[in-house]
Amino acid sequence: MSEALLYSFRRCPYAMRARLALRYSGVPVRIVEVSLKAKPAEMLALSPKGTVPVLNVDGQVIEESLEIMQWALAQHDPDNWLLQGDPAVFALIAENDQDFKYHLNRYKYAERYPEHSMEQYRAEGELFLQKLEDLLADRAYLLADHPSLADMALAPFVRQFAHVDRAWFAASPYTQLQAWLQRFLESPLFISVMAKA
Structure with missing residues (x-):
């Protein structure tokens, strides 16, 4: 190759x-x-x-x-990111890519979508944040005790959602999700792929 x-x-x-x-x-x-x-x-x-x-x-x-x-x-x-082909991995990514991304776009660019307020778009996106928070209740990662494809596929989008209003996200009740995102942002893997060439 x-x-x-x-x-x-x-x-x-x-x-x-x-x-x-x-x-x-x-x-x-x-x-x-x-x-x-x-x-x-x-x-x-x-x-x-x-x-x-x-x-x-x-x-x-x-x-x-x-x-x-x-x-x-x-x-x-x-490190078994695929979790032996666990269908939960792809189900969670599909929910992120279809539903959450839809609300994220409207929250981030609310001025382009005046039908509803920024806060309403955020609230719709929060349904997914709560789901992730619940998944993180007993472990450090979404579907296993180590990062999986789901963590890596979702984290860039959760990062984007968090960055729309950082003060709001920091004060939000999603403490497990905040810690998960911080671990991702501080990981050598993420830092290496974000380095400017």
Whole structure:
């Protein structure tokens, strides 16, 4: 296998989670940081939809972040992120990617969605935060006593939600979730994939 090529955008949560899985799995990858205002023609030729991340491995193009994560883990999953294929992993990621992301977008960009208040969009997103808080009641990670694919796929989105109003999140009752997010943000893996090239 030749070196993989990943088109990424540092702050995009989808690109972030793709980088996390690739780094964790030890796959050699060259990362091209994309300017969203001037997307490279080479990336658009591979993936006309024009969104990051896009992974090119020996001519195989993978355009969805979760598929990139799964591809990376199929190469090497030393700490059992897949939890032996536990369906709860993918159920939780689906809920994040469909429902929570919908409310997150409206909370973060409430001025674009004047039908409801920012607080109402936040309250709708909080239903998912409470679910995660409950999952963390008896352990440090969402589905196991160690990080799994679910933790790594969700954390960039919870981070984004928390950053919309940091004072609110810090004062919120989601203390287990706050600690979980802090562990993620301080982890060597996250720090390494967020380092500016």
